[in-house]
């Protein structure tokens with residue numbers, strides 16, 4: 001198969017779009033199985049999404065949860081990585097169109113993840129800050145810290161900068177709200193001794209009847225008790 005972007009190979013080519021958990025594991029499974037593997041991702045790193053909340057709340061540096069894809073597959077034979085954004089698929093010609101050009105395939109796997117589900121709440125989509133990528137987590141961290149700085153220099157109603165609302169009481173919402181509470185109790189008071197963080201409010205909103213709905217009822221009530229002990233409001 002001849003292609004300007006990818007070295008030619010007598011082997012059948014599998015193009016995998018997405019270097020998330022799915023794409024990475026598929027590369028590992030197909031390695032040495034007689035294919036040329038081409039992995040493309042719009043970033044040249046893998047994001048460990050379960051710890052995005054730590055980056056958003058300043059507990060971890062971004063580097064700690066971003067792994068260079070080239071490093072993961074160092075030494076892999078018949079493997080090519082290209083940083084590229086998938087734009088369209090031409091099923092007839094068996095090729096994909098990306099921002100760096102066209103790549104042909106024998107087999108195509110799209111493992112490009114999912115998009116945020118706002119459950120039909122347009123207001124949330126328009127006003128909330130999502131947390132699905134490293135850049136979004138860094139934006140959140142930046143906004144949180146900018147708000148704290150603003151609350152220091154605003155004479156009236158500075159509490160409005162210290163209200164945090166987390167939408168969604170699943171595992172990530174609970175973790176994020178908990179991490180914000182730790183920030184409020186243990187980190188920010190040391191960095192901003194002039195501010196009274198007793199006025200800061202962290203509110204966790206869940207539309208269902210309990211937090212962590214996918215887990216046991218006892219886990220839900222323990223999580224809620226723990227959060228409320230930290231003066232966090234759950235609705």
Ligand SMILES: Cc1cc2nc3c(=O)[nH]c(=O)nc-3n(C[C@H](O)[C@H](O)[C@H](O)COP(=O)(O)OP(=O)(O)OC[C@H]3O[C@@H](n4cnc5c(N)ncnc54)[C@H](O)[C@@H]3O)c2cc1C
Nearest residue numbers: 018019020021022023041042049050052085086112113132
């Ligand atoms: C905040 C958060 C916390 C989570 N916590 C947990 C947890 O604790 N436990 C758990 O089991 N799961 C957790 N998950 C879910 C888990 O991260 C996902 O199920 C998993 O990442 C899905 O893997 P994936 O490979 O399908 O997609 P992803 O990991 O999303 O990877 C998709 C890849 O495709 C790339 N991509 C997307 N579009 C394009 C394009 N057009 N062109 C090129 N590349 C593209 C992206 O850059 C990305 O690298 C969490 C998710 C989030 C967002």
